Amino acid sequence: MTPDCYLLSFRSAHDAMKAQTILDGKLAYLVVPTPRSLSGSCGISLKIAAQCEDALMKLLRSGTLDVCGPRCWTVEGSGPFAEYEEMKLDAD
Amino acid sequence: MNTVNALGLACPTPVIMAKKEIEEHPGEAVTVLVDNEVARHNLEKLAASLGMSAAASGQEPNIAVLIVPPDSDEAVRAGQTECELMPASAMSDDYVVFFGKDIVGEGDRELGTNLVRMFFYSLTETDKLPTAIMFMNAGVKLPTLDDQVVEHLKVLASRGVRILSCGACLDFYKLKDQLKVGEVSNMYEIAQTIINSPKEVTL
Numbered sequence: 559m560t561p562d563c564y565l566l567s568f569r570s571a572h573d574a575m576k577a578q579t580i581l582d583g584k585l586a587y588l589v590v591p592t593p594r595s596l597s598g599s600c601g602i603s604l605k606i607a608a609q610c611e612d613a614l615m616k617l618l619r620s621g622t623l624d625v626c627g628p629r630c631w632t633v634e635g636s637g638p639f640a641e642y643e644e645m646k647l648d649a650d
Numbered sequence: 651m652n653t654v655n656a657l658g659l660a661c662p663t664p665v666i667m668a669k670k671e672i673e674e675h676p677g678e679a680v681t682v683l684v685d686n687e688v689a690r691h692n693l694e695k696l697a698a699s700l701g702m703s704a705a706a707s708g709q710e711p712n713i714a715v716l717i718v719p720p721d722s723d724e725a726v727r728a729g730q731t732e733c734e735l736m737p738a739s740a741m742s743d744d745y746v747v748f749f750g751k752d753i754v755g756e757g758d759r760e761l762g763t764n765l766v767r768m769f770f771y772s773l774t775e776t777d778k779l780p781t782a783i784m785f786m787n788a789g790v791k792l793p794t795l796d797d798q799v800v801e802h803l804k805v806l807a808s809r810g811v812r813i814l815s816c817g818a819c820l821d822f823y824k825l826k827d828q829l830k831v832g833e834v835s836n837m838y839e840i841a842q843t844i845i846n847s848p849k850e851v852t853l
Contacts (some may be wrong), residue, residue, distance in 0.1 A: 575760055589767040602764050637775045642738055 561632035564606040564614055566623075567599035568594050574602035580623060585613050593649040596642060599629065614648065618647050654682045656689065657711070661817075662836055664689045664810075665696050668717065669838060672700065679718045685711035692836060693717065699842035745849035746782045747773075749789035752796070754853050766792065770802035771853065774822050781847065782812040790819045794828040803831040814840055 566587075569576040574589075581587055587604040603617075606614050611612060617623055631642040652670050656664035668682045682693055690706050693715040697704035706715045753762025754769055771781065783806065785793055786837060792799045795816050807813050813832025820826040846849050 563764045564672070571761060576763065578764075588771060588801075589764050592773045602768065 560611065561634055562571050562587055562636065562640075563608050563633045564596050564611070564645075565590075565593075565631040566606065566628040567596055567631065567632050568602065568605040568629075570600050574600060574604065577604060577623055577626040577628060580626070581592075581617075585610055585617060593640065593642065596631065605633075605643070615647075652678055652680045654680060657683050657685045659689075661683075661689055662691055662838075665692050665836065665838060668693055668696060668715075669700075670701070672717065675717050679716060682715045682717065684713050684715065687713070688713055689713070693834070695839045697756075699839045699846075704751070709756075743778070743782050744817045744847055744848070745851055746784065746843055746847040748844065748850055748852045749785045749792060750852065752788045752789050752791040763796075767796070767798045767802075770799050770806070774805045779806060779809055780851070781813050782814060782843050784814045784835070784843065785815040786819050786840065788819075788823070790815045790823060790825055790829075793831050794820070794823075794825040800830045807831055808841050812843075815845065816840060 563589045566577065568577060578587070578589070581604070585606065587606050589601050590605045592599050592603040593603050614630075618628070630645045630647065632645060634643075652671055652675050654664070654667045656667050659667075664682060664684050673679045673683075682692055684693065687710060690713050694704045694706070697715075697717045698750060702717050702719050704715055704717050708714050718819035720747055749766075752766065753759055754765035755762055783803070793803055793813060794800075803813050815829055815832055817826070817834040817836055820829060826834070
């Protein structure tokens with residue numbers, strides 16, 4: 559089932575900003591606060607629309623974003639009731 | 651009847667003249683003569699910001715804007731305590747947000763841009779929305795040039811939040827034709843909005 563959207567979280571704010579530089583022009587994203595329920599990540603996350611799934615998966619599998627060490631989450635619902643599940647990706 | 655002839659005068663002069671006349675004749679109606687729609691619109695905003703009503707007649711280049719004070723019942727007011735005379739808004743938890751720059755805080759600009767985007771996203775997810783968000787100086791770059799912030803502001807506007815951008819600032823940064831959400835405002839309206847709000851948040 560397709561999630562409502564995807565979320566990329568990062569270890570540090572620098573990684574989150576580096577990821578934006580890489581994604582600019584390649585993939586649309588929104589800068590959003592990291593949900594409180596996702597521990598172990600910095601406060602800046604990137605929200606990706608479900609329609610961009612193919613492009614996101616391609617970028618993640620190609621290793622383009624590896625330098626920023628993102629964690630990718632599927633998101634169901636929105637606001638305080640959203641549910642997050644971490645994705646495990648197989649490299650190409 | 652008090653009449654202000656502001657024909658041929660560019661904004662904000664008609665608004666300034668009207669405000670002066672209103673202040674000098676409290677409780678009285680004032681008619682302001684202007685020659686363009688922008689001035690008419692700004693006078694209507696002035697009236698609203700002062701809790702007065704405005705009615706315009708005529709068309710460019712001869713427009714008359716009648717600004718009328720609200721009906722008042724002095725007898726009832728005289729019997730009220732000072733506390734009861736406070737506007738309802740003063741006792742509510744309403745608040746407004748003021749942005750005088752296009753980032754949050756001082757320091758790293760890139761981080762500040764991320765923070766401002768996250769702030770507006772967070773606002774879209776809260777139940778307690780501000781009554782107005784105002785942008786001045788470099789803050790007007792947000793409702794014009796930042797697509798992410800614009801999207802969040804559109805959501806907020808659709809939920810009843812007023813988005814006000816300083817016209818002089820838009821002019822200064824040559825962004826007047828790039829405003830993507832909300833309305834062009836002026837110092838009087840923004841100042842009045844802040845004054846009338848029990849709480850103001852500046853970022």
